Amino acid sequence: MTAEIIDGKAFAARVREKVAVHVARLKDDHGITPGLAVVLVGEDPASQVYVRSKGKMTVEVGMNSYEHKLGADTSEADLLALIDSLNNDPAVHGILVQLPLPDHLNEDLVINAIDPAKDVDGFCIANVGRLATGQKSMVPCTPLGCLMMLRDHHGSLSGLDAVVIGRSNIVGKPMAQLLLGDSCTVTIAHSRTKDLPDVVRRADIVVAAVGRAQMVPGDWIKKGATVIDVGINRIDAPEKGEGKTRLVGDVDFASAVEVAGAITPVPGGVGPMTIACLLANTVTACSRANGLEEPEELTV
Secondary structure, eight states: OOOEEOOHHHHHHHHHHHHHHHHHHHHHHHOOOOEEEEEEESOOHHHHHHHHHHHHHHHHTTOEEEEEEEOTTOOHHHHHHHHHHHHTOTTOOEEEEOSSOOTTSOHHHHHHHSOGGGBTTOOSHHHHHHHHTTOOOOOOHHHHHHHHHHHHHHSOOTTOEEEEEOOOTTTHHHHHHHHHHTTOEEEEEOTTOTTHHHHHHTOSEEEEOSOOTTOBOGGGSOTTOEEEEOOOEEEEOGGGOTTOEEEEOSBOHHHHTTTOSEEOOSSSSSHHHHHHHHHHHHHHHHHHHTTOOOOGGGOO
8 A cells, every 4th residue: 555645736725715814814904915035046956946936926916025135246245234124114014035145144144134023934933932932933935835735635644753853943943943833752863973874764754855865764663653744955856858957855755655654755745835925924024013913723
């Protein structure tokens, strides 16, 4: 029996529909339109694609989209001045600075300049600390999307054994905090973990976020476990023609799908959830800023 495929595209579409309903309610009942400001510094091609996609989906759910495109040689002072003006703009409820930034800019300084209440990426130190201590925070989009899919599949996660492979600030660490918050027993594993296959084999939930193509084979997966593959890796695909590539996750899908109970594919799994959760976070930030009830199904 092969695993159930968790369709992230379809799930993300449902999240965006819920966001659109809340946006319409904020407009109709309170005359408020949530606004998301995205700041792009430089010409990174992947970042440009992301920003275009974010802007398009922001408008599709009825929100205001504010795009600020700055040259690669923009000074730190000018970038910080822009963030300060967005912090003080009541029409802007969410601020996202697209990473990576050019080398001459200090990412930590820039991220921590964003008002924590508008930090819809959930990266600033105040939100990281609030999440770690179980307080109300803005939650990083990718882990939030993973948690939503896990809750949808399992219902309650209480008491399940979860292994997160990867310890990044963007996915691994916040993912572990969210799973702890839902009463899982959580292990953070990584490339230096002793007996990594054995650690992974005991897990009911495996979240792979290590950034190494097909690192986790099917024989590491416990029969019936739920596998959330956060990895996006491009590998050579000679079968598609000379110089062609394809996207794969951190899990070897072909072998894992034979033993897992449920698994997210790459592409089409976690990826679409990230932008959907960015929109969800913007609605949450707008609701909080105006002292209104926040949408429970879009937050933790």
